[in-house]
Amino acid sequence: MTNLSTTSDDILACARSLIIAGGYNGFSYADIAEVVGIRKASIHHHFPSKVDLVRTLVFRYREEARAGFAELERTAADPRDQLSSYVGYWEKCIADASAPFCVCALLASELPVLPAEVAGEVRLHFETLSEWLTSVFERGAEVGIFRLSNPPQAEAEAFMAAVHGGMLSARVHDEALRHDHRFDARSPLQLTQLGHHIRPHSTYQLVDRENDDN
Amino acid sequence: MTNLSTTSDDILACARSLIIAGGYNGFSYADIAEVVGIRKASIHHHFPSKVDLVRTLVFRYREEARAGFAELERTAADPRDQLSSYVGYWEKCIADASAPFCVCALLASELPVLPAEVAGEVRLHFETLSEWLTSVFERGAEVGIFRLSNPPQAEAEAFMAAVHGGMLSARVHDEALRHDHRFDARSPLQLTQLGHHIRPHSTYQLVDRENDDN
DNA sequence: CGTTACCTACCTAATAGTAGGTAGGCTGCA
DNA sequence: TGCAGCCTACCTACTATTAGGTAGGTAACG
Numbered sequence: 001m002t003n004l005s006t007t008s009d010d011i012l013a014c015a016r017s018l019i020i021a022g023g024y025n026g027f028s029y030a031d032i033a034e035v036v037g038i039r040k041a042s043i044h045h046h047f048p049s050k051v052d053l054v055r056t057l058v059f060r061y062r063e064e065a066r067a068g069f070a071e072l073e074r075t076a077a078d079p080r081d082q083l084s085s086y087v088g089y090w091e092k093c094i095a096d097a098s099a100p101f102c103v104c105a106l107l108a109s110e111l112p113v114l115p116a117e118v119a120g121e122v123r124l125h126f127e128t129l130s131e132w133l134t135s136v137f138e139r140g141a142e143v144g145i146f147r148l149s150n151p152p153q154a155e156a157e158a159f160m161a162a163v164h165g166g167m168l169s170a171r172v173h174d175e176a177l178r179h180d181h182r183f184d185a186r187s188p189l190q191l192t193q194l195g196h197h198i199r200p201h202s203t204y205q206l207v208d209r210e211n212d213d214n
Numbered sequence: 215m216t217n218l219s220t221t222s223d224d225i226l227a228c229a230r231s232l233i234i235a236g237g238y239n240g241f242s243y244a245d246i247a248e249v250v251g252i253r254k255a256s257i258h259h260h261f262p263s264k265v266d267l268v269r270t271l272v273f274r275y276r277e278e279a280r281a282g283f284a285e286l287e288r289t290a291a292d293p294r295d296q297l298s299s300y301v302g303y304w305e306k307c308i309a310d311a312s313a314p315f316c317v318c319a320l321l322a323s324e325l326p327v328l329p330a331e332v333a334g335e336v337r338l339h340f341e342t343l344s345e346w347l348t349s350v351f352e353r354g355a356e357v358g359i360f361r362l363s364n365p366p367q368a369e370a371e372a373f374m375a376a377v378h379g380g381m382l383s384a385r386v387h388d389e390a391l392r393h394d395h396r397f398d399a400r401s402p403l404q405l406t407q408l409g410h411h412i413r414p415h416s417t418y419q420l421v422d423r424e425n426d427d428n
Numbered sequence: 429c430g431t432t433a434c435c436t437a438c439c440t441a442a443t444a445g446t447a448g449g450t451a452g453g454c455t456g457c458a
Numbered sequence: 459t460g461c462a463g464c465c466t467a468c469c470t471a472c473t474a475t476t477a478g479g480t481a482g483g484t485a486a487c488g
Contacts, residue, residue: 007467022327025239028443042468044445101323108382109315109323111389113236119389126386157383164382165375168322172340175325175333221433242477256434258479 008046010036012057020101023110024054024118051115054107058121061103065125069132079140083133083159090163094170101171105164126160133159222260224250226271234315237324238268238332265329268321272335275317276342283346293354297347297373304377308384315385319378340374347373 014035018027029050033040047053068089076082093099104125111119133156140146148155228249232241243264247254261267282303290296307313318339325333347370354360362369 022239022324023237025236026324026327029445030442038467039469040444041446041470045467048445050444105382106323108386109320110236110240111385113240116393120393123386123390123393126383127390158376161379161383162372162376163379165377165379168319168378169340169371169375171325172322172337176337176341179330179333179337243479244476252433253435254478255436255480259433262479264478 007036007038011043011046011053012060015053015057016061016103017099019054019057019103020099020106023106024114025110051117054115054118055121058103058107058118058125062121062125062128066128069128079136079143079145082136087163090167094167100174101167102164105167129160130156221250221252225252225257225260225267226274229267229271230275230317231313233268233271233317234313234320237320238328239324265331268329268332269335272317272321272332272339276335276339279339280342283342293350293357293359296350301377304381308381314388315381316378319381343374344370
């Protein structure tokens with residue numbers, strides 16, 4: 001029951017939200033130090049270098065993601081529900097601004113200038129995500145719930161791209177609302193949410209349910 | 215015919231490709247100086263501050279984009295062709311690695327830590343792109359070429375998100391090919407191309423053409 | 429003669445990272 | 459019980475390097 005040394009967890013959590021805001025080069029040890037309430041040098045005690053910090057950060061992120069997929073495999077047997085739960089998860093993260101972007105999606109955009117060890121972790125996340133989504137589409141097709149117009153892997157890639165691009169759009173719309181109030185009139189507030197930027201269900205054909213009225 | 219002072223253009227071009235590689239905080243005046251073959255201080259002669267540089271860079275980018283949309287309006291009357299030309303443009307940029315990412319898409323990912331003036335320009339690009347795509351879908355629906363399952367603006371947002379997310383995936387796969395040769399066996403080389411990550415045609419329903427065999 | 433385009437030489441702040449020290453908490457042992 | 463030894467977690471104070479930016483000079487040119 002001893003929450004012994006949560007400091008390194010605090011550092012990781014802080015670094016995560018800083019990365020979500022501005023990527024690898026968008027934050028410094030000084031930024032973390034100020035938030036966590038510790039000295040710069042103390043961060044080096046926990047994470048000798050910035051690469052160490054971000055590599056373990058992304059590794060943990062990958063672990064959480066894998067755990068999330070496994071959880072969805074257990075709790076939501078229906079591929080439809082698995083996909084909508086996945087999107088719903090990000091809907092929530094964006095809506096409550098707790099983590100309005102995928103750490104790996106943001107880092108992926110800077111991939112060419114990322115330290116090799118970090119880049120490797122980021123690539124692995126994309127692999128994991130892509131493989132899980134592919135398996136969902138495969139099973140959906142096998143069970144007869146999805147009528148795919150492309151191979152499962154292609155559908156998975158398209159789905160993933162739609163979600164990642166939706167995060168970008170949501171960020172832009174969110175920032176627009178913050179700084180440009182004229183924007184309010186043109187776009188409803190809900191545009192900051194993921195679901196209004198992607199049409200995940202149009203990347204595949206749903207076989208009609210019996211009760212499909214809502 | 216005088217190509218007077220191409221230096222500032224060189225600086226802008228160099229900065230553009232550096233931003234495409236790693237975003238706003240991923241490059242410095244020193245990087246530009248080395249590539250252009252000029253001293254750091256001389257860049258300040260052309261662009262007093264980094265914000266000036268990037269703001270005009272994004273402004274020009276927006277102008278080029280608007281010009282491109284106008285060109286597509288003239289040359290490709292069919293909304294189908296307009297959309298596929300747009301995607302094709304990015305296909306080419308990614309395939310020949312000339313500009314494997316949209317400047318504004320990359321900057322948008324760092325939006326929260328961007329200087330306000332740059333952030334504003336980035337938002338304006340998204341607005342322009344979104345409006346143009348909306349008009350394409352609108353016209354396509356009016357003419358009877360598209361059967362939309364969502365309002366034109368929603369289709370436009372989804373289309374845009376698919377393209378942006380596809381750029382991300384293409385970047386990850388490209389980097390994977392560079393550094394992880396085992397990857398070759400699993401994913402064909404073409405996965406670095408946009409078209410294999412998005413299914414733009416599945417975001418809307420095409421009314422069947424007469425000759426729809428290819 | 430003034431403007432443009434560049435230079436050298438600097439500045440200040442911030443970057444990641446290091447050296448070395450201290451306070452306190454365990455462990456082992458006489 | 460008390461003390462030695464060690465470890466963890468932090469600190470202050472520093473380093474070298476890089477960041478964006480400035481001051482002032484010079485050479486070419488219309």
